[in-house]
Amino acid sequence: MLGRNRIQIxxxxxxxxxxxxxxxxAEGLAAMGAAAVPGATTADLDQVGREVLARNKATSNFLDYGADWGIPPYPGVACISVNEVIVHGIPDSRELHEGDIVSVDYGAIIDGWHGDGARTFMVGEVTDEAKELSEATRESMWAGISTIAxxxxxxxxxxxxQMSLESHERDYGIVREYTGxxxxxxxxxxxxxxxWGRAHRGPxxxxxxxxxxxxxxxxxxEDTATLDDEWTVRTVDGSWASHWENTVAVTGSGLWVLTEPDGGKAELEARGVPFGPLD
Structure with a gap:
């Protein structure tokens, strides 16, 4: 089950x-995205995520994470990060407002096996700058996925x-402290x-x-600061952040994006990447 470098196969x-x-x-992220409206709290979104897990008889891989690290265990089933918060935002009474962006990182466990994904959602009408940030981050995710083989x-x-994020006229900060x-x-x-990194290197x-x-x-x-709750990570300069993530399987015939409803078919085929579902 473990290949070279103890990587699980x-x-x-x-x-x-x-x-x-x-x-x-995928279902939970879509539901939380639909709930990300002005006046909703980040706790409201987390509750939606809990309901999706319960409906599917799945458990959370986020809830109580870190309990063995000597820090407060994570109290939500989703990390809900608004505007200047990059990742690990704790769900609470913070209300969303028109023009905010909110990044939701969410996971599920079925029969001991995990899924993990993140999306950035727009709350009402947002600035073009915010939309472009999210789209650049989303596109960089797919650029990375497209090289997996x-x-x-x-x-x-x-x-x-890295190349995708650096291809824009605007200089985006690439957060280096947190990785896939x-x-x-x-x-x-x-x-x-x-x-970020160099091609042809690594496992x-x-x-x-x-x-x-x-x-x-x-x-x-790209500089980050962790708040006193020992979880919430925000930008030092107060600039807004976006976060996208998918879980991808390498199959015998191509890629299967496990956290996309269509398995990644549309995005992969648009990039000429073999789509390899095991359905």
């Missing part, structure tokens, strides 16, 4: 179970994310998948690997 049946978890993640290296993914990762019987596993990708590609970008500096 999944069987087709195990990937199919991860797809079930990924579909719960058996025989490629993790550095190829990292370099593609392997996933399977745990939410965070080897290998790390940074959002080799193999059939049966599952990876989370997870760029975070800002309108300003």
């Amino acid at each position: 999944k069987t087709p049946e195990q990937i199919r179970v991860m797809r079930r978890a990924g579909l719960v993640v 058996a025989g490629a290296r993790i550095g190829d993914v990292s370099a593609a994310v 990762h392997g996933i399977g019987t745990e939410m965070h596993m080897d290998p790390d998948v940074p959002n 080799r990708i193999a059939t049966g690997m599952c990876l989370c590609v997870e760029p975070m970008a800002t309108l300003g500096s």
Whole structure:
């Protein structure tokens, strides 16, 4: 089950179970996105995520995370990060307002196998600058995903994310302290998948690997600060941030994006990348 570098290799049946978890993640993200309206609180969104988990008889991989680290265990089933908050925003009474952006990171466990994904949502009418930030981050995620293939290296993914974010006229901050990762019987596993790097470096990708590609970008500096709650990470300069993530499986015939309702078919085929579902 563990390949070189102790990276977990999944069987087709195990990937199919991860797809079930990924579909719960996709459903929850869509539901929380629909609930992200002016006047809703971040706790309201988290409650929506809890209801999706319960309806699908799934459990949360976020709730109580970190309990063994000597820090307060994470209290929500989703990380809900508004505007200048990059990641790990704790759901609470903070209200969303017209023009905000909110990044939701959410996961699910089915039969011991994990799914993990993130989206940035617009609250009402937002500025073009905010829309462009989210779209640039989303596109960089797909640029990274498109390089995943058996025989490629993790550095190829990292370099593609970085190149995509650096291809715009605007200079976006590429958050370096938080990365994508392997996933399977745990939410965070080897290998790390940074959002910057050099192609042709790092662990080799193999059939049966599952990876989370997870760029975070800002309108300003990449510098981050963690608040006193020991979870919430925000930009030092107050600039807004966006966060996108998908869980991707490498199958014998291509890629299967486990946290997309269509398995990533439309986005992959638009980029000429083999779509390899195990349905």
